[in-house]
Amino acid sequence: MEQDDITLLRLSEPDANESAAGRRFRELHDEIRSRISLLDYPPGMRLSEEALAEEFGVSRTPLRRVLWQLQAEGLLQSVQGVGTIVTDIDIGALYQVYQMRMELSPLLARLSPRTISPQDMKRFKVLHKKCLELTDNPSARGYSVVNIATFHALADLTTNEPLRETMERLFYQTARIWLKSLTDQDVMRECKSLCQEVRDYRDAACLGDIDALAHLWRAHTSASMTRLQQKAAAQ
Amino acid sequence: MEQDDITLLRLSEPDANESAAGRRFRELHDEIRSRISLLDYPPGMRLSEEALAEEFGVSRTPLRRVLWQLQAEGLLQSVQGVGTIVTDIDIGALYQVYQMRMELSPLLARLSPRTISPQDMKRFKVLHKKCLELTDNPSARGYSVVNIATFHALADLTTNEPLRETMERLFYQTARIWLKSLTDQDVMRECKSLCQEVRDYRDAACLGDIDALAHLWRAHTSASMTRLQQKAAAQ
DNA sequence: TTCAAACTTGTTGTGTACATCATGCCCATC
DNA sequence: GATGGGCATGATGTACACAACAAGTTTGAA
Known part of the structure; x- marks a missing residue:
């Protein structure tokens, strides 16, 4: 079923004139959003920017753009000195x-x-x-x-x-x-x-x-x- | 009327437990969004990250976060090698x-x-x-x-x-x-x-x-x- | 024993140098 | 004179070093 998971979940089709940076941003965004939605990253969990950047083979800068987007969507919350926390919802x-x-x-x-x-x-x-x-x-x-x-x-x-x-x-x-x-x-x-x-x-x-x-x-x-x-x- | 403009347009009230970075982000976002909405920055205009950063007295990094947010909201479009362009709408x-x-x-x-x-x-x-x-x-x-x-x-x-x-x-x-x-x-x-x-x-x-x-x-x-x-x- | 202050550690926020890319100009060539 | 290629320029994208900050830990004195 794992293979089908991918075909089921990866749904944002790449745009024709999408830049390499834009595609990478979208892929990272969808991947992390999936992990949050499937509770791989449960509410309250602290994510490390550096660890995620290393895992995906990018530096912190482009990764932080993804985390900011997810924060704007209400899925993450960053606090200086503490970390980036997966939000819960009341x-x-x-x-x-x-x-x-x-x-x-x-x-x-x-x-x-x-x-x-x-x-x-x-x-x-x-x-x-x-x-x-x-x-x-x-x-x-x-x-x-x-x-x-x-x-x-x-x-x-x-x-x-x-x-x-x-x-x-x-x-x-x-x-x-x-x-x-x-x-x-x-x-x-x-x-x-x-x-x-x-x-x-x-x-x-x-x-x-x-x-x-x-x-x-x-x-x-x-x-x-x-x-x-x-x-x-x-x- | 200029003074009233401010009281009319500045509407997002500061949150009590808002960090300094968060407040600065919100203020920059609202300011640039106003300029776009009032055609100070008309559609098609190219904005310079460096010039904006200098005007607001910050480095490019926090400013780019604002521009990314406005891009996600459909008001801006960044293209490497070209610039950040105010979007038009068909x-x-x-x-x-x-x-x-x-x-x-x-x-x-x-x-x-x-x-x-x-x-x-x-x-x-x-x-x-x-x-x-x-x-x-x-x-x-x-x-x-x-x-x-x-x-x-x-x-x-x-x-x-x-x-x-x-x-x-x-x-x-x-x-x-x-x-x-x-x-x-x-x-x-x-x-x-x-x-x-x-x-x-x-x-x-x-x-x-x-x-x-x-x-x-x-x-x-x-x-x-x-x-x-x-x-x-x-x- | 207790408590508070200093320290250590790890995090996000910021500034900056460099890489990558698109564009327009200039000049050599046809 | 027209045209195409190289190059300068300036833009965003990326990486990294450092600052600011919070929390846990240690250590010292009361």
């Missing part, structure tokens, strides 16, 4: 982001939607296949990989760049929260839930019904938020 | 941003709105007074100052940070477009239009009706877009 901010996401998802079908192509249908079919594999062998990390890939499959259905960028920004602010403090039982339940969700998307996509896709997305986002709130209240 | 991207902004403005009243305080009412009253002064002595720059301040007065009515940040980001992507290629007649007409717009906001604010404010905002944003399209079609 329940209040989480709720605000989810509220916003629920308002944005219907826009997928309203603002410059693409017509659903056979490639799109295949993409959702592959995602559903991954989901089935996942329910046979559930894992928090595997769940997150499919969850992120599903988001990108949906977000890529609009050609409205401001909408797509905003949805991506907000999604990654909350994506890692799911993996925190999930029991094995929770993981199993969430994997099944994701499987049903992706099946719904696949069916709507095969019908070419982007309006249905958008409303399904909103419904599932809302349900996720509710489950998260119930879990938070139970603790 | 009609297609402009339309996409406006579509998005029209969908976001109604959310002002739906996502965590504040109750309108006497300070808010006073803020809109002051804005309207500035508008009246502006119609007596119209200028493109004065129009833009009031326009930007009006945006912030509206955006500050929600406590939903993701919403506020997104609206701000999108607003500044299009704010400077108005000033480009406006005849004196256009400026006069737009100043009058802004005056009516702000009067509507003031009246709604004094009634404490944030729902009306949000819908007025959407309506005026839509009208602005329509006027802009008509002007583009006429050229």
Whole structure:
């Protein structure tokens, strides 16, 4: 599955007239963002600029640009003398982001939607296949990989760049929260839930019904938020 | 009016536990963003990192962080060997941003709105007074100052940070477009239009009706877009 | 024994020299 | 006179040394 992880997660296609520096920046950004989202770098962890720079074979300067970008996106927080810390998110901010996401998802079908192509249908079919594999062998990390890939499959259905960028920004602010403090039982339940969700998307996509896709997305986002709130209240 | 410019435009309040570096970054960012929005740095202009660093009394390193941020916000574009260029915006991207902004403005009243305080009412009253002064002595720059301040007065009515940040980001992507290629007649007409717009906001604010404010905002944003399209079609 | 001050260590922030690249000018050549 | 190549110039990109700062550790005296 590791090879598929890459094809599922590496989604920002290189621009034709992108400079070498620009490409490296984007690759580093996506890589570190993945690690944060998959809890390789859990909230509260301190990252070392020097260690990361050495690992990626660059000096601190270009790496710091990446960390600043992730700080602007709300995933990192740098403090002089202390370090660069992976941010946590409190329940209040989480709720605000989810509220916003629920308002944005219907826009997928309203603002410059693409017509659903056979490639799109295949993409959702592959995602559903991954989901089935996942329910046979559930894992928090595997769940997150499919969850992120599903988001990108949906977000890529609009050609409205401001909408797509905003949805991506907000999604990654909350994506890692799911993996925190999930029991094995929770993981199993969430994997099944994701499987049903992706099946719904696949069916709507095969019908070419982007309006249905958008409303399904909103419904599932809302349900996720509710489950998260119930879990938070139970603790 | 110059003194009022400052009170109108400098709106990001300093955080209590903000580091010296963080405050300097925010101040530089707001200052350069203002210059871009007010066409002190018009689209296509090449900025010199070294010259800017010298002007602000810092080295290139902290200044480059500001320029990268503005690049991420779509206001600048750096190319090695050429320079840092103030971006222009094509009609297609402009339309996409406006579509998005029209969908976001109604959310002002739906996502965590504040109750309108006497300070808010006073803020809109002051804005309207500035508008009246502006119609007596119209200028493109004065129009833009009031326009930007009006945006912030509206955006500050929600406590939903993701919403506020997104609206701000999108607003500044299009704010400077108005000033480009406006005849004196256009400026006069737009100043009058802004005056009516702000009067509507003031009246709604004094009634404490944030729902009306949000819908007025959407309506005026839509009208602005329509006027802009008509002007583009006429050229 | 306790507590506080100094020190050590490791981090991010800043300044600066150099590398890399694009552009326009100048001059030799056709 | 036109044109193409080399070169000077100035821009951003990168690397590195050092400053500023916070936290833990040690050491000394009360």
